[in-house]
Amino acid sequence: MRTTTGFSFLSLALFSINLWSQDQNKPVVIAVDAAHPGAAISRSMFGVFFEDINFGADGGLYPELVKNRSFEFQDPLTGWHQDLGISKTGLANPRGEISIRMEAPLYQSNPHYLNVRVYEPGYSFWNSGFRGMGVADGAEYRFSAYVRSHGAKAIRATVTDENGREIGSGKLEGFGAQWKRYETVIRTRATTQHARLNLYFDEPGALDLDMVSLFPVDTWKHRENGLRKDLVQLLYDMHPGFLRFPGGCIVEGRQLATRYRWKTTVGDIAQRRTIINRWNDEFDFRPAPDYFQSFGLGFYEYFQLAEDIGAKPLPILNCGMACEFNTNETAALDQLDEYVRDALDLIEFANGPVDSPWGKIRAQMGHPAPFHLTMIGVGNEQWGPHYVERYKIFAAALKAKHPEIKLVVAAGPAPAGEPFESMWTTWRQLKADIVDEHYYMGPEWFLSNTSRYDHYDRSGPKVFAGEYAAQTAGTTSAENRNNWKAAIAEAAFMTGLERNGDVVEMASYAPLMAHVDAWQWKPDEIWFDNLRSYGTPNYYVQKLFANNAGTRTVPVTMQGEPMLYSSATLDEGSHELVVKVINHWAHARPAEIRLNGINVSGTVKVTTLEADPQAENSFDHPTAVAPAASTADVRSGKITTELRPYSVTVYRVPLQNQTAGLR
Incomplete structure (x- = not known):
């Protein structure tokens, strides 16, 4: 009895699968009631x-390529690093020092600034950027800063790649005793994801810095x-x-x-x-x-x-x-x-x-x-x-x-x-x-x-x-x-x-x-x-x-097809009917899109997105999953087509004012 019952269930399952397989050869009917557009759709629907x-x-x-350009992070020196040197006496970093100050700031809304004291020529420090700085070969970058001088006369800026090789430079000079913005343009000579900005001081002196920036000119x-x-x-x-x-x-x-x-x-x-x-x-x-x-x-x-x-x-x-x-x-x-x-x-x-x-x-x-x-x-x-x-x-x-x-x-x-x-x-x-x-x-x-x-x-x-x-x-x-x-x-x-x-x-x-x-x-x-x-x-x-x-909804019906999804709209601006169909099956489905209420013939623009479910895009393959354009024929208000496996397909049907609903 158990054997017979099991056999019956197995036979029924195989019979159902066989019917399902046979059904896949029958076109799916997608009926679009093109003569009766419905409610208006917000023109700002998808944003x-x-x-x-x-x-x-x-x-x-x-x-902006400089991280913490105004020294206002919780740790005001976040992103900033000194180049440590060793003097003849064995002291670390003898050439200068940096510290955060708040007296007489550039603006009270951002009260911190950087005080730089240079004791010997060649003192420098650098900014790491946001997980590095991305610069391109031949591109221009505006290097700028607000400066108030206490004797220092110039800042030499260089852009270096991840190996420390200089790939661009510029200079700010002519500083005064009051806050003022200075700028120059640096053109880089290589492409790198992880550049850094280095600031060098070739003469002794002191100055204050704020809003230190390296910004692409081509925005x-x-x-x-x-x-x-x-x-x-x-x-x-x-x-x-x-x-x-x-x-x-x-x-x-x-x-x-x-x-x-x-x-x-x-x-x-x-x-x-x-x-x-x-x-x-x-x-x-x-x-x-x-x-x-x-x-x-x-x-x-x-x-x-x-x-x-x-x-x-x-x-x-x-x-x-x-x-x-x-x-x-x-x-x-x-x-x-x-x-x-x-x-x-x-x-x-x-x-x-x-x-x-x-x-x-x-x-x-x-x-x-x-x-x-x-x-x-x-x-x-x-x-x-x-x-x-x-x-x-x-x-x-x-x-x-x-x-x-x-x-x-x-x-x-x-x-x-x-x-x-x-x-x-x-x-x-x-x-x-x-x-x-x-x-x-x-x-x-x-x-x-x-x-x-x-x-x-x-x-x-x-x-x-x-x-x-x-x-x-x-x-x-x-x-x-x-x-x-x-x-x-x-x-x-x-x-x-x-x-x-x-x-x-x-x-x-x-x-x-x-x-x-x-x-x-x-x-x-x-x-x-x-x-x-x-x-x-x-x-x-x-x-x-x-x-x-689109600008108005258009009714769509399907004959209870599982894993198929559809919507249709009227684009009153271009006077086109837009039909979207999603096939979530792992195999192609023959389909017939019936544009009920109109009798159009000609060529339809088709855009299709399809891929394996696990497919992804990447930097090396940015369009592995991307739309493909094609055309389809519409004859007497019908589009005979094939819905690709795991696909999203859009059909744009031009209309000719054939019905009151589409005027």
Whole structure:
């Protein structure tokens, strides 16, 4: 009896597999109701979220090569090293000495500076940079410093490679008794990832130094305080709908004293107050004691970057709460005036006329036109009654004076359970504008949640999928990989975001950037070292969706096909129908895309991303997983195609105003 039953189950299983195999030869029917476009989709649906984690700003997007240029780190000599020599008497380093001073500083906001005393010619010291300094053969770098002389006449600067070979030099001279900025340009004669800047003094004397800088001349848009070109180019190529900045947890700080204050990040870079980075010691397995924020990349530069890449700015502000995962420190309700005033002044800085106090500062920095700010985040990843109380105070003040500004609020750190459910109940009651949801989950979660927003309340607050990334090993695990397994799962989930564009307002992967030698968190969308960068498979998924976003949803149905995911939109600007299909099977699937309601024929642009699930990109193979372009034929409203294994495919179908729905 047992043998017979076992045989029956085995026969049934083999029969099912045989039927399944036969079904694979039948075309999958994907029906697109092209005649009846649905709800409008936000034009800023797919964007980017930048946080200064993984050395994403200093040492990354902000290309200053000198670490601790203003001597304001917790250890003010971090990054600086003396060349020790031995005299005839056997004394170490007899030629000079350096020390930190605070008397009569360059600016009180950054009170430390370096006092240099030279006793004998040839005294020198050097800066190590951010895990070294990346310089290129034939490139130019602006060497500058604020100097106040006490007799010393000149500084000779050299750039040397990892073997100590000089590959560039320059000189500052003509110093006076008052603080003044001096500069020269150094052209390097070799390419190296790990150069260093050496400062030599050829005559005895003394001087004070501050804001010592080695900065590439060739920046994005050739700005003097500009950004790293290759990293901005990767963002520009995405055509993101928005830029969320500056975080993330660094907005909160471990304590309120180290929270992000936007007002200290604008104006003269020499007056921007350096503070510790919140990711300095968050993870024991990836300590970064030299991680601080110089704010050379500040709120003005963030707004400018958003404008450069065609994205809406979304600044996130502290609401009187430090990180709830750390100290959970909160400002008293009767002490929130400063925080609310910061929000109101930020709107004026971004949008105000040039004769307003903060609009004038924007204009003086070089941007008299407004930045067209339309939304602000109140807090980051917060939850609980204390958060709600503070939001109410913010909302009352901001809505009274600026009803045109939408407010983004948080739903906590997880996508389900408490406090997620209670926060959503509250936001519905308070009629919040946009609710920020975060999900750092496994690839399987993303695949099983493609219908997450199908049944959300259409009349409630909009959704911001503000931070998400498939975790292949576990949240915060050092073993997480930026492989195709994770990226294709995110793509499947994104079809659900797009299909529910009337509920989901915006979405962004996180974190955005990571230095290969100085990261704290994996996975990340873009990886870089001191000279190179590459987009991960996750980056190319984000780029594919952002470059092929539509303006209205279009209904799509499939005949219950497992592991297939699809969405469709109408791009009213280009007058094209955009169909996205994800095949999560390990084999090809014949498919027929039926464009119901229209009768078009001709050539369709096709873009395909496909790879083995474990495939990754790297510095040596930056496009191992990258889109490939092709074409397909459409005949009488049908596209007969083959869906490649583990693939994401986008079809752009030109339309000719054939139906009322597509006019």
